[in-house]
Amino acid sequence: MSSNLQFENTDTVLIEDRVFTPPKDVVGHANIMDYMKSKGFTDYAQFHQWSLEHRNEFWDDMAKELHWFEPWQSTFQWTDKPFFQWFVGGKFNIVYNCLDRYVDTSTWTKVAYYWEADDGSTRTITYKDLYVMTNRIAKTLQNVGVKKGDRVGIYMGLIPELVAAVLAVARLGAVHCVVFGGFAANALRDRMNDAQAKVMITADGGIRGGKTIELKKIVDEAVAEVPTMQQVIVVKRVGNEVPMQRRRDVYLHDLLATIPENTVVPCEPMESEDMLYILYTSGSTGKPKGVVHVQGGYGVGVYATTKFVFDVKPNDVYWCTADIGWVTGHSYTIYGPLMNAATSVLFEGAPTHPGPDRLWAIIEKYKVTILYTAPTLIRNLMRFGEQWPAKHDISSLRLLGTVGEPINPEAWMWYRKYIGANRLPIVDTWWQTETGMMMISPTVILPLKPGSATWPLPTIEADVVDRNGVSVGSDKGGFLIVRHPWPAQMRTIYGDPARYQTYWETIPDVYFAGDAATKDQHGYFRVQGRVDDVIKVSGHRLGSMEIESSLVSHEKVAEAAAIGKPDQIKGERVKVFVILKDGVAPSDELAHELKQHVRTVVGAIATPDELEFVPTLPKTRSGKIMRRVMRARELGEPIGDISTMEA
Secondary structure, three states, X not given: OXXXXXXXXXXXXXXXXXXXXXXXXXXXXXXXXXXXXXXXXXXXXHHHHHHHHOHHHHHHHHHOOOOOOEOOOEEEEEEEOOEEEEEEOOEEOHHHHHOHHHOOOHHHHXXXXXXXXXXXXXXXXXHHHHHHHHHHHHHXXXXXOOOOOOEEEEEOOOOHHHHHHHHHHHHXXXXXXXXXXXXXXXXXXXXXXXXOOOEEEEEOOEEEOOEEEOHHHHHHHHHOOOXXXXXXXXXXXXXXXXXXXXXXXXXXXXHHOOOOOOOOXXXXXXXXXXXXXEEEEOOOOOOOEEEEEEHHHHHHHHHHHHHHHHOOOOOOEEEEOOOOOOHHHHHHHHHHHHHXXXXXXXXXXXXXXXXXXXXXXXXXXXXXOEEEEOHHHHHHHHOOOOHHHHOOOOOOOOEEEEOOOOOOHHHHHHHHHHHOOOOOOEEEOEOOOOOOOOOEOXXXXXXOOOOOOEOEOOOOOEEEEOOOXXXXXXXXXXXXXXXXXXXXXXXXXXXXXXXXXXXXXXXXXXXXXXXXXXXXXXXXXEEEEEHHHEEEEOOEEEEHHHHHHHHHOOXXXXXXXXXXXXEOOOEEEEEEEEEEOOOOOXXXXXXXXXXXXXXXXXXXXXXXXXXXXXXXXXXXXXXOEOHHHHHHHHHOOOOOOOOOEOO
């Protein structure tokens, strides 16, 4: 990717008669721009090419901004492909860089989190408060026998104790295994057994959308079949009576009663390649995969990408809406913001409870400046109409972001117009649980294109290739790959290294992301979705995302999903499932109209053969449409692993 990124006006890109000019007075100088200038660059394409040729220098520079107990001896080693190491020989603890280095600095009294409960009650947690809470929980874990390398399960709602529990585990050098608080007992059991977890931290219950979730009951059912589980620590969140098994179960507040507030548990100096956490993500079949991330490389990668993509400033109030049970919550709700001394919002409840404007009300209340959320949520809020954000003063916002799946241009335009006042940049980020950090993303110095994640971040050597690993060229669909490891990349699949190797063997000697994409003449990437979500009609590859985007651009459509079904003549035929906006009635006439709309927007080859109106779509709990489940149901095939599916 050595060609320069040049436009007649570098502040503006013209796309389909839409001009977007990054407002210099809104964001100001980004940290990435400062770094580029320090290396003698003002053009991003030239800088990116330099970063590919000097990736060790780049990551050395990033790592030097963090605290190390001992310096690394080698920046990168890749002698046993596909396994690799970063910052070899260095001693590091990510929690020291989140908390301890701020002791007796101006950050010490700064707000780390504004927490808002489902019912609107609040808590303000400073960096000092979080440090105290983390150390006291770490001491309780020590007292129940948790040591370096032990696996600790965490299963609770989005409350401050969840953040402190994660940090406490990592502080000790133990390995946290956070499971989203909406998973069922079987899914929790399987994850804890795979990790061989020793301790579980949970709560008596959780609250979301006005409903109480019986977390402890689910834990009891799960850990009854986890033979390695020795202790269950329970946070009193709801205050309801829950069964407490003698000797195994104990309330956190009882453990904390004997631990002074000035207790300090020193951070365990960890080898850079020591495990930090295991996070389970589902595959299309079989058991969930335990993705392993490590202390040093993950910490450096998440720190740098938070700084460069969000341009975090001292007075920012940042809100990543992701639950901590997902990788986005790990990387960009906890570790990235804390390592950048940011103030964040932590919200327990549902974004549409008690009304469709809850999200906008929170932004107004805390004067949020950076919003990082999912396209699914944006499309959901679009259904209620722009009158809801208009009820609130959201003018504090200066930067918008999306994560989790490609954002269709129609949602991008709505987000920019009604939330970004037609002037705010949108960082449409592409990355995965396996990558640990953002990989392709706009920064505040790049012109924007609706629905495009723009360029890879520094040192990320991404490309679009065919099945043999050969670049396909501009505007041609292919497989998204990365040619060289990066620090925050997963190191293995826990207990299953052979499964990890498939990421590097599907297309030989490159990391295969499992996504389809295109790259245009300016080097801008447009991710189309999972490869198994690409439909091949009469030899033409059609991204399900492209078909869905065309449907959602219709004024009567709220959401859509497209799948391919076997066809003896065309190979596959297209079937779409459509959710209509409130108040719109389904009809044969409307179905015909929508099919013609796809034909007009995408082309005749994409015209749906079948269209079905549905009230809901199967989704993961993080909001991604599970097209493989829809396809399996449609074809009467085994559905496979659905442990991540929303109930």
